[in-house]
Amino acid sequence: MKFDVELERVLSKASMKGKTVILTTLNDAWAEPGSVFDLFLESFQIGIETKKLLNNLVIISMDQKAHARCLAIHPHCYALTTEGLDSSTEAPFMSEDYLKMMWRRIEFLNTVLQMGYSFVFTDADIMWLRNPFPRFYPQVDFQIACDRYYGNPEDKNNQPNGGFTYVRSNPRTILFYSKDFNKVCTMHANCCYGLGTKVHDLKIVLEDWKNYTSLPPNERASASPSWRAPQNCRT
Known part of the structure; x- marks a missing residue:
């Protein structure tokens, strides 16, 4: 299977040991100076053992303005466009544009897994206060944050939130992210x-x-x- 040469270049440069990258998406609505994106990057600068992780962070820009902003201040940027999606404003939760963006994100993350890269995906409105990697279970395929966590990972009352996930690349996770209509x-x-x-x-x-x-x-x-x-x- 052939993959985007530019994407391979960006992922390879940002990859840490074990072919793992940190991914986030950025659109024009959050890319303005002094907005969410700047706070997101600042959290890496001041968090506990997080500054070094900026070398592994890939910003996936959803429009040209966001991509230009990324290129101006960060070394690892990749432009991903979605036909018919207006990303100049923030998409309300569960709106049509929001769902299009979520589907496009799933497709993209599946591609990253197929290329052999494991990833941490983080929304840009998540502040990185300390390095989470030592806390991940090393042999677990898929780990996800919870809005509410009651201390037992098997508790069905936990409320998972897809804004922060750690996914290891293997045939099981690739199949999990695939959608074949x-x-x-x-x-x-x-x-x-x-x-x-x-x-x-x-x-x-x-x-x-x-x-x-x-x-x-x-x-x-x-x-x-x-x-x-x-x-x-x-x-």
Whole structure:
């Protein structure tokens, strides 16, 4: 499988021992001087044993303005664009643009894993107060932060948050991050409160599916249904 030469160059330069990188995404809305991005970088500067990790941080810029800002102040930058996505403003949680961005992020992280790189993914609004690497379980494939953690990793009441994950590259995690809509057979509207909301969301699923299946077969491989934001969805 052929991969982007520029991405390979950036990942190789930023990689620490064991082909591991730290990844975050940046868009124009958070890239302004004095905004979230500057605070994010400052946390690495003042955190406990975190300054050295800036050498392993790759900024994935989602638009040209964010990429220009990254290139001006950080050595490891990669431009990733998403067709039809306006990243000049912050996308509200579970909005259509937010979901497009999440799908694109999953696709990109899958590519990184296929290239043989393990990664820590961190949202740019997470402050790095100390080096987390000594606290990771070395043989665990996938580790994720929790909004609420009750002391037992098997407790189903823990509330995971995808804003911070550590993922080791291997066949299991590559499969975990893959999405092949040629294998999707059903879609369950199990997250919705109330019959009216369920009908509303099922109509959206069918509308998106019709748009997806109307594409020529050779275009479906690089596309996916948008699965727009459901109403009153359980989290």
